[in-house]
Amino acid sequence: MRDTLVMLLAGGMGSRLNVLAQKRAKPAVPFAGSNRIIDFTLANASRSGLWRVGVLTQYRPFSLTSHLGNGMAWDLWGKERALRILPPFKGQKDHDWYRGTSDAVYQNLQFIRKYDPRRVLILSGDHVYRMDYGKMIRFHCDRGAELTIATMSVPWDEACRYGLLEVDAEHRVIDFQEKPAVPRSNLASMGIYIFESDVLERALEDCCEAGEFDFGQAVIPHVHRGRHKPATGADEGGRVFAYPFNGYWRDVGTIHSYWEANMDALDPESGLDLQSWGIRTNTEVDGLDELPPLRIGHAAGVRRALLGRGGVIEGTVEHSVLSPGVEVARGAVVRDSIVMHGTTIAEGAVVDHAIIDKGARIGAGARVGVGAEGARPNHDFPTHLDSGLSLVGKGATVPDGAEIGRNCLVFPGVEARQWASLRLAAGATLWGEEGGP
Numbered sequence: 001m002r003d004t005l006v007m008l009l010a011g012g013m014g015s016r017l018n019v020l021a022q023k024r025a026k027p028a029v030p031f032a033g034s035n036r037i038i039d040f041t042l043a044n045a046s047r048s049g050l051w052r053v054g055v056l057t058q059y060r061p062f063s064l065t066s067h068l069g070n071g072m073a074w075d076l077w078g079k080e081r082a083l084r085i086l087p088p089f090k091g092q093k094d095h096d097w098y099r100g101t102s103d104a105v106y107q108n109l110q111f112i113r114k115y116d117p118r119r120v121l122i123l124s125g126d127h128v129y130r131m132d133y134g135k136m137i138r139f140h141c142d143r144g145a146e147l148t149i150a151t152m153s154v155p156w157d158e159a160c161r162y163g164l165l166e167v168d169a170e171h172r173v174i175d176f177q178e179k180p181a182v183p184r185s186n187l188a189s190m191g192i193y194i195f196e197s198d199v200l201e202r203a204l205e206d207c208c209e210a211g212e213f214d215f216g217q218a219v220i221p222h223v224h225r226g227r228h229k230p231a232t233g234a235d236e237g238g239r240v241f242a243y244p245f246n247g248y249w250r251d252v253g254t255i256h257s258y259w260e261a262n263m264d265a266l267d268p269e270s271g272l273d274l275q276s277w278g279i280r281t282n283t284e285v286d287g288l289d290e291l292p293p294l295r296i297g298h299a300a301g302v303r304r305a306l307l308g309r310g311g312v313i314e315g316t317v318e319h320s321v322l323s324p325g326v327e328v329a330r331g332a333v334v335r336d337s338i339v340m341h342g343t344t345i346a347e348g349a350v351v352d353h354a355i356i357d358k359g360a361r362i363g364a365g366a367r368v369g370v371g372a373e374g375a376r377p378n379h380d381f382p383t384h385l386d387s388g389l390s391l392v393g394k395g396a397t398v399p400d401g402a403e404i405g406r407n408c409l410v411f412p413g414v415e416a417r418q419w420a421s422l423r424l425a426a427g428a429t430l431w432g433e434e435g436g437p
Contacts, residue, residue, distance in 0.1 A: 003117055003118035003119060004050055004117055004118070004119050004120070004121055004133075004137060004194075005052050005054070005112060005115050005117035005119075005120050005121070005197075006045050006050050006052065006053040006054065006120075006121045006123060007053075007054050007056065007105050007108070007112070007120055007121070007122050007123070008038075008041060008042075008045075008053055008054065008055045008056065008123045008124070008125050009056050009101055009104060009105075009122065009123065009124050009125060010025060010027040010038060010055050010056060010057055010064060010124075010125035010126075011025060011056055011057050011058025011059055011061070011088075011098060011104060012025065012026045012027070012058075012059065012124075012125075012126055013025075013026065013059045013060075014026025014029065014059075014126065014253065016253050016254045016255070016383075016384060017029060017253065017254070017255060017258060017384075018255060018381060018384045018385070018391065018409065019357070019391065019393040019394070019409065019411060019412055020255070020258070020355070020357060020391070020393075021060075022060075022393070022412060023060060023063075023394060023412065024060050024062075024063045024064065025057065025058075025059050025060050025061060025063070025064045026125075026126045026253070027041075027064060027125035027126050028060075028063045028064040028067055029252075029258070030323055030340050030341065030358070031128065031252070031258075031261070031262065032261075032262055032265040032274055032306060032321055033265075033306050033307070033308045033321055033322065033323050033324070034281055034283070034288065034308055034309075034323065034324055035274075035279055035281045036067055036281060037125065037126055037127075037128065037252060038064070038067070038068075038125040038126070039074075039279050039280060039281045040127065040128050040129060040130070040277075040279060041123050041124070041125050041127065042071075042074040042076070042083075042125075042280075043074060043130075043277070043278065043279050043280055044123075044129070044130060044131050044132075044133060045074070045076075045123070045133065046074045046075045046076060046280075047132070047278070048131075048132055048133040048134045049134060050121065050133060051075070051076055051078075051080060051081035051082070052081065052082050052115060052117075053071070053076055053082070053083045053084070054084050054086050054108060054111055054112075055068060055083065055084065055085050055086060055125070056086045056087075056098070056104045056105070056108065057085055057086065057087050058087065058088055058097070058098050058104070061085075061087060065085055066285055067281075067282050067285050068083060068085060068282070069282055069284070069285070070083065071083025073280050073281060073282040073283070073284075074280050084111070086108050086111060088104075088107065098213075099213040100213025100214045101213070101214055101215045101216075102204055102207060102208060102212075102213050102214055102215045102218060102219045103208055103213035105120075105122065105200075105204060106204040106205070106208040106213075109201060109204065112197065112200075112201075116197075117197050118196070118197060119137070119140070119194055119195060119196055119197055120194070120195050120197050120200050121133060121137070121192075121193070121194050122191075122192070122193040122194075122195065122215065123191075123192055124191040124192070126251070126252065126253060127190070127191065127249060127250065127251055127252065128248075128249070128250045128252055128261050128272065129190075129247065129248055129249035129250065130247060130248065130277050131150070131192070131245065131247065131249075133192075136148065136150060136192070136194060136243045136245075137194060139241070139243050140194045140241070140243070143170075143171075143172075143239070143241050144239060145194070145196075145239050145240065145241045146195070146196050146199045146223060146228075146238050146239045146240065147193060147194065147195050147196070147199065147220070147223045147224075147238060147239070147240045147241075148193070148194040148240070148241045148242070148243050149165065149173070149189050149190075149192070149193055149220070149240070149241070149242050149243065150189070150190040150191075150192035150193075150242075150243045150245050151165055151167075151187050151188060151189055151190060151242045151243060151244060151245065152187075152188060152190060152244070152245045152246065152249060153186055153187055153188070154186055154188045155186070156183065156186050159183040159185070159186045159188065160179060160180060160181060160182075160183055161179060161251075162179065162188035162189060163176065163177065163178045163179065163188065163189035163216040163220070164176070164177045164178075164180065164183050164184070164185045164186065164187060164188055164189070165177075165185060165187050165188075165189060165242050166184060166185045166187070167187065167241075167242045170241075171241050171242050171243070171244065172239070172240065172241055172242075173224060173240040173241060173242055176220060176221055176224055178216045178217050178221075179216075187242065189216065189220075190245060190249060191215075193215065193220075195223075199223060199228055199238070202228040203219050203222050203223050203227075203228045204219065206222060206227065206228060207219050207222055220240070223238040223240060224237065224238050224240045225237060225238065226238045247271065248264075248270070248271035248272050250264070250272075254384070255355065255384055255385060255387075255389060255391065256386075256387045256389065258355075259338060259355060259387075259389055262321045262338050263319070263321075263336070265306055265321060266304050266305070266306060266319060266320075266321065286341065288309075288310075288324055291309045291310030291324050291325060292309070292310055293309055293310075294307050294308065294309050294310065294311050294312075294313070295311070295312050295313070296313045297312075297313060297314040297330070299314065299330065300313045300314055300315060300316065300317075300328075301315075301316040301317070301318075302316075302317050302318075303317070303318045303319065304318065304319045305317045305318065305319065305320050305321070305322065306320075306321045306322065307322050307326075308322055308323045308324030308325065308326065308341070309324050310324045310325040311324065311325060311326045311327065311328075312327045312328070313327075313328045314328060314329055314330040314332075315328040315329055315330055315331055315332035315333060315334070315345070315347075316328075316332070316333045316334070316335075317333075317334045317335075318333070318334070318335045318336070319335065319336050320334045320335065320336060320337045320338065320339065321337075321338045321339070322334070322339045323339065323340045323341040323342075323343075323358075324341055324342075325341050325342040325343075326339050326340075326341070326342070326343050326344075326345070327343075327344045327345065328345045329344075329345060329346050329347040329348075329349070329364075330347055331347050331348040332345045332346065332347060332348060332349045332350070332351075332362075333349075333350045333351070333352075334351045335350075335351065335352045335353070336352060336353045337351050337352065337353060337354045337355065337356065337369075338354075338355045338356070339351065339356045340355075340356060340357050340358045340359075340360075340394075341358045341359070342358055342359045343356050343357075343358065343359060343360045343361070343362070344360075344361045344362065345362045346361070346362060346363050346364040346365075346366070346400070347364045347365075348364055348365040349362045349363065349364060349365060349366045349367070349368075349398075350366075350367045350368070350369075351368045351369065352367075352368065352369035352370075353369045353373065353388050353389050353390065353406070354368045354369045354389060354390045354391070354392065354404075355389060355390075355391050355392070356368070356392045357391075357392060357393050357394040357395075357396070357412065358394045358395070359394060359395045360392050360393070360394065360395060360396045360397070360398070361396075361397045361398065362392070362398045363397070363398050363399045363400035363401065363402060363416075364400045364401070365400055365401045366398045366399065366400060366401060366402045366403070366404075367402070367403045367404065368390055368392065368398065368404045369388075369389075369390050369404065369405075369406060370403050370404065370405050370406070371405045371406050371426050372406070373387075373388035373406060374388070375388065375405060375406035375407055375426035375427060376407065376426055376427040377407050377427055378407045378408065378409055378427050378428075378429060379427045379428065379429065380409070380429045381409065381429070384409075385407040385408070385409060385427075386407060387407075388406045388407060389406075389407065390404055390405070390406060390407060390408040390409070390410075391408070391409050391410070392404075392410045393409075393410055393411045393412030393413070393414070393432070394412040394413070395412055395413045396410045396411065396412055396413060396414040396432075397414060397415050397416045398410065399416040399419050399422060401422055402419065402422040402423070402424070403422065403423045403424065404424045405424060405425050405426030405427070405428065406426045406427075407426055407427045408424050408425075408426065408427065408428050408429070408430075409428075409429045409430070410424070410429075410430045411429070411430060411431050411432030412432055413432050414430055414431075414432050418430070418432075
């Protein structure tokens, strides 16, 4: 594995996660209680014996870089190990902002050359899955591949969201479509690529110098068509293969898919098993390692829930994920929801099918998620909130006795004085003083 260097793309805005990614990069969004989304990719790399990782950051990097620290939490620190944070920089030819996924790697070719790897593994930091990259590397080497793409079959009605591949009996890629309106295949790229390093460098130089800055739209088709080769061999095409993956994998890029993946952590049949996967996180950030044990009151009711340390549960929690430091007061109910760090659910409040970000307060007797699940989508973000979930942003306050319908959005930092009415109808948005994302 010493011949393989990892480049982890972690600079995405996560716009479809709306206010959950307004103040943080998508890979830094909390997941399943104490973890963050990027923990899964880092744990996969460490467990696979890949101990040299470059993390390419960009959008709202503070919470992410704080979380990464020196990499010790994932055994990526030491004489033969390294986790390096690679933000955009401004040089003689470089821009001070990555212009796309491939441009992010292109701007860091000097970092790759420093380690002189035989191959480079490109990963994304915003997927939830467990994979042994060693198996994929062996698959790549056994076939003499120039590029190998991890793939899995997805439902046909979701195929248009992905880069899609058609392959022959030997798993060699014969055609590639990037998010087509009419898919010819449902074999989707997982955004995990192994390149021979010389092939990667030539393809990046060709594409980025031509103003094409995306792996799916530019670099992969470029290699597949053999355009990275000398002119005499261009007609041969590239040796591009599809590695079949059959385990648990979720792209948590939408609010609903993010909620579903968290709920999967409560289902022993889902394939997502945090305990057996051994997912690690940095507990030193935000003082998580100093929190007291979880306390559950004698009158509390807990069923199929994931609860974080430092929490105080006096009410009822059903089929929900609670991060560390969450308080659920007597008579309060949390159902089918995600509640993040340090949030207070006051006495008699009800939270149903909702996502509550860090440090929020749901007032006494307030109700979040009122009405039928088939309510109208959010008026301002109809493609973000349309499945019945309501979202309360970081540090927001829901006043005592307030009612929030389905598909509603309360912006981060909203204070009680900003509520003109105690009722937020289905599909409504309560904007913060900073306005929209």
